[in-house]
Amino acid sequence: MNTNHCRGVEIVFFTDIDDTLMQTKRKCPVGDSELIVGARDRDGNALSFLTKKQLALFQCMSKNTTVIPVTGRNLPALERTDIKLDCAPFRITGHGAEVTDAGGQVPSGWCPPEGHKQQQEQLQILSQQVHGWIKERPQLRVKLVTERDSVPVYLSVKGSRSTDNRQVLSAFIQQFSPVMKQWNWKIHSNGNNVALLPSFACKARAVRFVRQEIEKTSGNHLSIGAGDSHSDNDFLKECDFQMIPSNSQLATLLGNAHDAVSE
Numbered sequence: 001m002n003t004n005h006c007r008g009v010e011i012v013f014f015t016d017i018d019d020t021l022m023q024t025k026r027k028c029p030v031g032d033s034e035l036i037v038g039a040r041d042r043d044g045n046a047l048s049f050l051t052k053k054q055l056a057l058f059q060c061m062s063k064n065t066t067v068i069p070v071t072g073r074n075l076p077a078l079e080r081t082d083i084k085l086d087c088a089p090f091r092i093t094g095h096g097a098e099v100t101d102a103g104g105q106v107p108s109g110w111c112p113p114e115g116h117k118q119q120q121e122q123l124q125i126l127s128q129q130v131h132g133w134i135k136e137r138p139q140l141r142v143k144l145v146t147e148r149d150s151v152p153v154y155l156s157v158k159g160s161r162s163t164d165n166r167q168v169l170s171a172f173i174q175q176f177s178p179v180m181k182q183w184n185w186k187i188h189s190n191g192n193n194v195a196l197l198p199s200f201a202c203k204a205r206a207v208r209f210v211r212q213e214i215e216k217t218s219g220n221h222l223s224i225g226a227g228d229s230h231s232d233n234d235f236l237k238e239c240d241f242q243m244i245p246s247n248s249q250l251a252t253l254l255g256n257a258h259d260a261v262s263e
């Protein structure tokens with residue numbers, strides 16, 4: 001039974017998924033033989049895994065709080081996770097470009113910000129440019145991530161798992177930074193992944209909206225945000241408490257990572 005209230009205050013857990021609750025095998029602790037499958041690819045093959053501690057955290061939060069995913073995954077990719085999100089009253093997907101309710105519908109008050117149509121057109125153009133740029137760089141692959149009705153929400157570039165892609169990803173960022181700056185978009189880079197994010201894909205804006213919706217029904221509530229990346233930072237600031245994994249981009253930024261190196 002979900003007991004997501006304490007002393008009359010609802011506790012809401014806004015959580016990123018990848019590299020917070022689960023990660024690909026190569027990012028899991030070496031020698032951990034008790035990994036639990038967390039997400040699958042389209043063919044049903046295991047792709048991401050939870051450690052026992054991550055599973056314990058998720059189960060604890062599921063039992064005691066209202067869990068709301070806040071993820072770069074689109075809805076179909078979120079549905080390919082094995083973690084139980086049935087009770088989530090909202091899902092924030094596509095890096096905050098989309099909010100859906102428990103029934104899979106867009107809440108009536110949720111609307112994209114002004115200028116999002118133009119940004120969607122820019123995404124299509126950018127996608128062609130990036131495809132052209134990576135044509136001779138086969139270690140990279142690009143995907144225009146879409147939400148319902150094939151609406152484009154951001155551009156994802158990933159490096160091959162079998163090569164060291166740091167140089168080529170750095171060159172990619174250098175190549176596309178000027179236009180991102182010009183358009184006031186963000187580049188999110190974490191390890192082998194880079195995302196080119198239009199300003200309408202904003203986790204903080206989506207969390208703000210959901211908090212207002214929750215306030216309508218539950219009044220004041222306690223919010224805890226969990227995330228690992230720079231791109232999570234703004235939505236964590238929307239929450240009363242912030243939780244970050246100790247081996248993460250944000251922890252490294254704070255100098256708190258287990259393997260943090262001071263220079």
Ligand SMILES: [Mg+2]
Pocket residue numbers: 016017018019020227228229
């Ligand atoms: Mg993450």
